Amino acid sequence: MRRTLLALALATIPGLGAAAGLASSIGAVTVYQDRAVVTRAASSELPAGEHELVLEKLPASLQENSLQVSAKSTGQATLLDVKVRDAYQADTPNERVKQLEEQLRGLEGRQALLDDEATVLDNQRELVLMMQRGATEPAKDGARLTLDELKAIQSLSADTLSKTLAGLRRVAEQKAALDRDIAALQNELGQLQNALGRRTKTVTLRVNLARAGKLDLNLSYAVAGARWTPAYDARLRLADRSVELGYFGVIRQNTGEDWNNVKLTLSTARPALGGGAPTLRPWIIDVAAPPPPPRPAAAPVAKMQAEVAAERRARSSPAFAGGALDAAQPEPEAIAVSTAQVQNEATSASFQIKNPATLLSDNASQRVAITTAKLPATLQYQATPALREAVYLTAQASNNTDFPLLAGPLNTFLDDAFVASSNLKAVMPGEKVELAMGADEGISIKRQLVNRYTESTGFSGSGKRVTYEYKITVKNNKATKEQVSFKDRLPVSRNEKIVVKLLSPADREIKREDDGKLAWDWEMEPGKSRETVLKFSVEYPGDIEVSGL
Structure with missing residues (x-):
């Protein structure tokens, strides 16, 4: 009763408006390669005085340091402060989660119906089996059934049992398919619920209006989970x-x-890289200090006394009083936030999608x-x-x-x-x-090893020379003139005793590149063929063994 009277008393104080939930909608989104900046808009007609406006069910991934608020008003409004807090919802505000939950409830309902149908069919099967046992095992004082009656009962029970077993198989197949669908929905729902959680953000704006008027708000913030x-x-x-x-x-x-029907912008900016180049720190090298000698193991009593004395000194020090130890720890740095308002066209580009998008x-x-x-x-x-x-x-x-x-x-x-x-x-x-x-099969190329032989060199025949000869043929099967460029290679020597010589073609017919690569640039007439011979030799002393040949 006292709380009710206090609330009524506060509500009657002039110039103090109760907190009001404010409906808002997303109008624009700028997506980066690792986040997004969302812009919401809201409007409200307010009387003169101080008001608290609450925007609820904002995403839990909202980065608080990135929050920006701008307002326009016909009532000479002043934005006093902005407060962000966590909130926990009993229901999930995400529409996709709601759809999955409804689909899952529908499948579970169908599963229950199939369970009921299976129970009825199973009872029917048991009834048929009881009829068959009763026909073949009559009561002691009852008359035996004739052969025609037994045949009629057998035909009826067999037909009924066949339909019952077929129904049970059908129900089992449908239940297996439903189980797969339910498992898939539960997996997708679990992933979404784990990503979203039940936590949301609530933003409370405190504004003061000199006179009654309309207030137009724009709220922008960065969120993770978009790219x-x-x-x-x-x-x-x-x-x-x-x-x-x-x-x-x-x-x-x-x-x-x-994001429903929003103005979408894609930005090439990368806020995660920061605003400037990183600073180099000195690279210090010095003579390595010798490792300290091992300390002798202290006796248990002496060790305990030393620990107690150290604790007393710590408690009596000024650093312990007043929480100075906590203050000495490094404070967390504010995350770097970039919004569409601070994009620089000299360092990034923004692509504004023409048509509204829904994601x-x-x-x-x-x-x-x-x-x-x-x-x-x-x-x-x-x-x-x-x-x-x-x-x-x-x-x-x-x-x-x-x-x-x-x-x-x-x-x-x-x-x-x-x-x-x-x-x-x-x-x-x-x-x-x-x-x-x-x-492209319209142009063909063939490379054929024509010859490879080894011969002795020098006056005493102590050296060796290995010669390779390849024929390369190109044919243009097209009806148009085309440019054809192809490459081959020579062996590359890593020893001065191993000498590689190009024998064919001449240097004017090719272009030499690094690491022994050779390039041909030909202009091929339609329907024509052209060929070249790649011939080279490798010379080396006979008393060494060469790898790679």
């Missing part, structure tokens, strides 16, 4: 020698709240389109016949868009036929990009 990764589709159009590039963002989120908090992947571009391409065929006698098509293009292409998975298509899956390296605007389009 996006890039993905690409590249279609090579041979007719006009161009690449149609599709740039997508694959988003996953299990933040604990659904449920179920960790399912959802792909949204960022942009599409048509890039003029230069086609080149590449091969390494020493490893595989196949020619691979590559399309070399330039990123002529304003979008930085982040590293991510790439699906390549030749016109409308899927070719291969690979990965695209990061490509900034204006940089070159090379797309692997897979093997």
Whole structure:
């Protein structure tokens, strides 16, 4: 009774408004590669005076240090303070969890019906068996059944028993399927409940209005459990020698709240890296100090006395009084929070998705389109016949868009036929990009060992020379002129006594690269073949054994 009177008295004090739950909705979300920044909006008509506005059931992953509040009001409002606290819900606010719980209850209800049906069928089977036993074992004073009556009972019981057993099998199959569905739902529900928990956040805003008016609030905060990764589709159009590039963002989120019909932005900023480059610390080296001599083991009584004395000194010291020991421990650092308001276009890019998006908090992947571009391409065929006698098509293009292409998975298509899956390296605007389009049977390449022989060298024949000769043949089976580039290699000597010499082709016909690699760049006419001979020798003294030949 006293509490009720006190509450009524407080409510009648002028200028003090009771805490009011404020409905809010998510209007915009900016997703980073390791988090998201959510912006909520709320409005309320308030009288003059001080008010507490409560926003409930916010996600438990809300990072309190990232919370930002802005307000507009026609009543000359002042934001006094913002308080964030944990709250525990008896029910789960996540819609996906509610759907799974309802589905699970429905399956469990069907399971109970099947159990009842199985019980009825089992009783029916027992009744048939009792009828059969009664027909073959009549009572002592009863007359025996005739043969026709026995046949009729046998036919009836067999038909009934067959239908009963078929029903039991059907029920068992349906129960097994239901058990699998229930186990899958329970697994998904358990994962979501473990990720979400029953804990939520409640934000309480204390505002003061000089006069009655409308208050418009914007609340933004960072949450964990959200990320996006890039993905690409590249279609090579041979007719006009161009690449149609599709740039997508694959988003996953299990933040604990659904994003319904929100304005979505994908950011390339990485807040986890911090705002500046890390500071180098001195690298100190010194003469290692000798290990201290082992201390003699103290007697049990002496050791106990030493521990008691040490404890007394600690209690009498100023550091023990007033909690100074706790103060000496390092304080936790505030987490670095980056929001859309502080993004710098010089260091990151933001992709604003044109259409509103809906993403449920179920960790399912959802792909949204960022942009599409048509890039003029230069086609080149590449091969390494020493490893595989196949020619691979590559399309070399330039990123002529304003979008930085982040590293991510790439699906390549030749016109409308899927070719291969690979990965695209990061490509900034204006940089070159090379797309692997897979093997092309329209151009063939063959590498054949023509000759390999060993001979003696020197006046006394104490040296050895091993000569290799390969023939490489390329044929363009296409109706168009194409550029073909292929590579081979020479042995690389790690000893001055082992000498490798290139005998064919001449240096003007090839391009030498590091580690003995040789490159040929040919322009192949349609329907034509071309061949070259790779010949080299390896010379070394006869008294040493050479590995690798």
